[in-house]
Amino acid sequence: MAGSDRGDLTRTAILALLGTVGPLSRTEIARELDLSPASVTQVTRELMGHGMLEELDLKPSRGGRPAQRLGLVGSAGRALGVKVTADHLVIVDVRLDGEVLGSWERPFDPSSPHALDDLVRAVADVVAQVEAAPPLLGVGVGVPGSVDDQAVGTVNAPTLGWQAMPVGERLRRSLSLPVLVENDVNALAAAERLYGRGRTHRDFLVLTIGRGVGAAIVMDGRVYRGARGGAGEFGHVPVDPSGPMCGCGTAGCLEAFVGSAGLVTAARSKGLLGEAPASAEDPHSGAATGDPGARAAVDELGRAAAAGDRAAQDLFDEAGRILGRSTAGLINVVDPEVVVILGEGVANWPFWQVGFDRAVRAQLMPGRRDISIEVESWDETSWAQGAAALVLATPFDAAGAAGEQGRLVRARLIGATP
Ligand SMILES: [Zn+2]
Numbered sequence: 001m002a003g004s005d006r007g008d009l010t011r012t013a014i015l016a017l018l019g020t021v022g023p024l025s026r027t028e029i030a031r032e033l034d035l036s037p038a039s040v041t042q043v044t045r046e047l048m049g050h051g052m053l054e055e056l057d058l059k060p061s062r063g064g065r066p067a068q069r070l071g072l073v074g075s076a077g078r079a080l081g082v083k084v085t086a087d088h089l090v091i092v093d094v095r096l097d098g099e100v101l102g103s104w105e106r107p108f109d110p111s112s113p114h115a116l117d118d119l120v121r122a123v124a125d126v127v128a129q130v131e132a133a134p135p136l137l138g139v140g141v142g143v144p145g146s147v148d149d150q151a152v153g154t155v156n157a158p159t160l161g162w163q164a165m166p167v168g169e170r171l172r173r174s175l176s177l178p179v180l181v182e183n184d185v186n187a188l189a190a191a192e193r194l195y196g197r198g199r200t201h202r203d204f205l206v207l208t209i210g211r212g213v214g215a216a217i218v219m220d221g222r223v224y225r226g227a228r229g230g231a232g233e234f235g236h237v238p239v240d241p242s243g244p245m246c247g248c249g250t251a252g253c254l255e256a257f258v259g260s261a262g263l264v265t266a267a268r269s270k271g272l273l274g275e276a277p278a279s280a281e282d283p284h285s286g287a288a289t290g291d292p293g294a295r296a297a298v299d300e301l302g303r304a305a306a307a308g309d310r311a312a313q314d315l316f317d318e319a320g321r322i323l324g325r326s327t328a329g330l331i332n333v334v335d336p337e338v339v340v341i342l343g344e345g346v347a348n349w350p351f352w353q354v355g356f357d358r359a360v361r362a363q364l365m366p367g368r369r370d371i372s373i374e375v376e377s378w379d380e381t382s383w384a385q386g387a388a389a390l391v392l393a394t395p396f397d398a399a400g401a402a403g404e405q406g407r408l409v410r411a412r413l414i415g416a417t418p
Pocket residue numbers: 235236246247248249250253255
């Protein structure tokens with residue numbers, strides 16, 4: 001192995017350790033990573049010289065001298081995160097320590113023949129605004145679909161109408177920056193690894209509810225991507241073959257019942273909402289794809305439930321029950337330590353919760369019924385923050401999931417010319 005590669009590995013290992021467990025003394029770093037004190041001293045001096053580490057407080061010690069602790073400098077690097085949806089883009093500027101410095105929203109039409117040009121222009125516009133500040137390490141892109149490889153970034157996303165779309169290649173060529181592209185739920189899992197549950201858990205599930213239903217499966221600290229990058233399509237778990245049509249072309253998937261459009265269809269059939277606007281009705285598309293106003297309609301249902309409307313509450317309760325049964329099945333298969341639930345849909349979680357809790361506990365195998373299931377807060381930029389975490393995790397990723405793009409990100413972080 002070339003010396004510079006070994007140096008890169010040692011730097012990455014030290015950054016990964018401090019990024020995941022927090023500040024440590026040099027002695028503790030040497031012990032944790034099985035490195036000699038001399039090489040820890042040399043590499044940390046170099047990282048401090050690059051402005052990536054700083055000396056913090058003295059750690060009190062019994063006997064001996066108190067040890068100086070080292071920590072990451074949050075402003076040492078930043079990344080842009082881009083969330084692509086069927087009608088808009090959200091772009092965020094995030095520091096290495098997860099602090100959001102700015103956010104932008106742009107209308108976007110993925111079905112346009114110029115969709116990739118439009119995407120490049122929107123991202124380049126933000127790059128131009130933020131480039132002058134501390135090192136921009138790269139761009140992470142989250143898409144509601146499957147991606148062949150983060151570092152390549154060819155996207156298949158039926159909800160965007162994209163087939164073999166060369167998103168990564170096009171952005172890299174136009175921006176001259178490292179670009180990582182990933183399924184949006186997998187990107188949220190990357191953020192959980194960096195700033196959330198992944199700090200304390202090696203095996204966990206991230207579930208999302210909202211327009212669609214998704215899952216990311218983290219096994220032994222890594223997102224399980226499957227053979228084609230398509231693992232985690234939890235929304236297409238079969239629930240009932242006589243159920244509503246799903247956007248994937250089959251009937252009765254989980255998402256067709258509890259995704260936003262499915263909830264709205266069920267509410268309309270019970271007379272809970274007014275009729276759908278004429279333009280939103282598409283007899284050829286399934287429940288999970290048709291109605292662009294579904295989000296607003298679900299918000300309306302949530303307000304009705306909060307105001308005490310029993311029928312609206314029952315609708316969410318039933319959705320919770322269906323989600324709970326499917327979630328129990330997934331937990332039984334994967335055996336995670338913890339489950340995190342995220343997404344736009346958590347806004348109405350209080351009304352899902354009773355049905356969900358009852359169903360999930362009833363269906364779990366004995367010995368797993370006490371599993372921790374946590375619902376986290378959510379805002380409009382959460383998806384895009386996940387996308388930025390793809391890039392920000394790279395300096396800490398000793399496993400090298402980001403491949404050559406990861407090496408370029410690390411090179412930008414230490415200010416070297418790739
Ligand atoms: Zn489906």
